[in-house]
Amino acid sequence: MSFKRLWAMFHARNIEFFRDWSALGWNFFFPFLIVAGFGMVFGGNDYTEYKVGVFPSQYEIIHSERTDLPLRFAETRYIRFIGFKSYENGIEKLKHHKIDFLVKAGSPSHEYWVSDSSPKGYIIEKIFKSSLLPDIKNIAEKKEIKGNEIRYIDWLFPGILAMNMMFSALWGVGYVVVRYRKMGVLKRLNATPLTAFEYLSSQVLSRIFILLFTLGVVWFGCDLVFHFKVAGSYFDLFIIFFTGGICLSAYGLVIAARGFSEEFTSGVVNFISWPMMFLSEVWFSLEGSPHWIKLIAKLFPLTHMLSAARKVMNDGATLSDVSPELAVLIFMTLLSIVAGAALFSWNK
Structure with missing residues (x-):
């Protein structure tokens, strides 16, 4: 082993990292955001x-x-x-x-x-x-609590499924497309008759198939152990997770539209996914948090998907009961698709 060659590669990689201001900035800025976010949510x-x-x-x-x-x-x-x-x-x-x-x-x-x-x-x-x-x-x-009592695991389970869908959608669409652009794959695809709409649609449809397939496997496996209670319709739950999955995948398209640096894209995905995970009541309720924190949480698709899923699973709600949440998810999806298609570039 040559120490000179080892040092040359070590030095080159460090120079490459420090010259990438986007990646360097995220390494300093993102941890600060996480700490500050927890401080604001829990009141310091x-x-x-x-x-x-x-x-x-x-x-x-x-x-x-x-x-x-x-x-x-x-x-x-x-x-x-x-x-x-x-x-x-x-x-x-x-x-x-x-x-x-x-x-x-x-x-x-x-x-x-x-x-x-x-x-x-x-x-x-x-x-x-x-x-x-x-x-x-x-x-x-x-006093006795009237009605069926909801176990904490029944309340938590939809959040775990939705969180898994979120990470899979953002990383599976946003990060992968950026990596393809950096490797020159998109540039080669641009030389074919394939249009941007066809390429982006195939990415979203593929990701939706993977999301729902993994969701079904995880649900079936966990249900064998914990025997979850579903007060509503399984079909209604499918529609909610399907709509939410499309919305999250559309968010991934916006991330993928122009990104070229894998490091910067990783930071953007974390910047979106971590606040969404903590503010969308995946693990805990925001009850008692400042009102403006709750308003920010409503900007995330995960919040509306979880609200609808829990209403159907725990309260027996129907699609008409969760129509406001579905309407917001559809609106966010259309907005993200339009923005992603308008900003998308094969090369840069």
Whole structure:
């Protein structure tokens, strides 16, 4: 082994990387965005681990002096109190694991609701009861959750499927097309009778086939173990994932339209996919987050696809019930296809 040749290649690769300002910038800028994003979503120093719903309340986010709850419980650290106007609003969030505990403000018997399948709810219940001691008159009254209780795994599963589709669509369309352009494959295809529309359409259709095939395999395999409950129609779920898959693939076309650097394209894909994954409620609910964070989340197709899928799977909704989400996905798809086709270049 020649140390001189090794050093020459090492030096050349470093020069190549540092001359690529786009790749260099992403390596510094992207981690900062992730840290800043988590800080904004979770409130920086005011990070809250537990979410307690309080009704009735005219405030969305309420402070301890407004809760009309036992003082010791209201002043407990690391609990965020989220106000709901009615019992119906609060219980829906509780059943969908968007809050951990629900309590009625000003109730003499301290009525509360908690999901027996929620570990966080169990902890909050213990804290709530202990805050009433030693006054023997303060006895908390646990109320039964009406309707079918939704397991956390049933709430999480659509998010895992959608996240997998997102990464597969953005990397499988956006990154691959850019790599083909850099390797000169697109330039050679441009010399054939193949049009840009035909090429882009084939990429999207191929990716949709792969997305739905892998989704079916993963669903079948996981269902054998966890026995997921689907309250709605499997056909409706198929339509939702199909529409969402097309939308995500169309996003990939926009990324692929002009990109030439694989490193820069990788940064763009991460810039889109990671915020989408965290703000679209794949892993956790945004309940209690600032209102402007929720508005940003609505700009992502994953948010609308997950909202529709969970309504069908967990609540038994129909396509007409989730028509607003489907309309947004279709609009985003058309917008992305038009932008991708207008910007697409075979060579640059």
